[in-house]
Amino acid sequence: MSFIGPGQDEVMFFSRYCCEVFPDEKVKKFVKLEVPYAEDSYLLGIIFDVRNQDPRVIEMKRAPVELVEYDPEWPDKFETERAFLMKIIGQWFYGSIEHVGSTAIPGLLAKPVIDIMFGVKSLNDSRPAIDVLVNNGYEYWPYKAEVMHWFCKPSDAFRTHHLHLIPFQSPLWNERIQFRDLLLTNQKIAKEYSDLKRELAARYKEDRETYTQMKWPFIQRVLEDEK
Structure with a gap:
């Protein structure tokens, strides 16, 4: 083929x-x-x-980059989905389930998509969860499949949730927790990040992947500065 x-x-x-x-x-x-x-x-x-x-x-259809002001209902939406995920794939749960991404940061400009990081023991052990999630409203896409199982809901064209099944305390897990916590505790960095997101969203509105990639130098720099 x-x-x-x-x-x-x-x-x-x-x-x-x-x-x-x-x-x-x-x-x-x-x-x-x-x-x-x-x-x-x-x-x-x-x-x-x-x-x-x-x-x-x-x-694959790529939803445009649309940023909105912080919605105080986002934490409740995370908790609702957290309970749903524990009900359907709880047997693969290992470690913790975390609300990550910009919707986890009060006051931060964000795409209105709830990012959920679901801890698993390993990618291989949690592979059967893919079928369960696909049969319960999620779409699976092998995005960075060497480090996580990635899903969106309800579809790639219209997204309300991103789900990341990631080995608990792997380098990717720890990096995302560190950046989230840094935004929660450092208003200066959070403001700089929000301004960058606004600028990139205007420039790459129809190119979600480039928008994401262009944020990485900032994230990498601030994480390095914290070491």
Whole structure:
């Protein structure tokens, strides 16, 4: 099977729900298929037609960057989703469940999406949780699949929640906790971060991935300064 898609420097393999079209019933059924994936710049969905072995790549829809003022209901929305997640995937819970991202910071400008970091023992042990979450309203995308299982809800085009299944106290886990806590305790850094987000959102409104990437130098700098 050949791979059709934009040129990328890094390519990784991942499991993605693909669309298998049966020639007789013409019924679409979701199955798992190992296919190459161009990381980060394009989140790619794969539609595979088994009748003529013709793979076609479609770009994952990327919701525009829209920032809003802090909503005091966000903590309650996190708690509601936390309880729901413990009910459906609690058997894979390990460590803690954390509200991260800008909606966790009172007063901070944010995309109205609740970011949830769900601790697991390992990515391999928690892999069965992917199917459970997909069957309960989440969409799975293999974004940075080497360090987490990543989901959005209800869809990639319209998002109210991001869910990150991450090994508890892994480097990524600790980094996100450290940055969140820094924003909670340092108003100067929080103001600088909010101003940067506003500037980047205006510049990259239709390019969510670049918006995210352009925040990283600031995050890296302030974390380094805290060491």
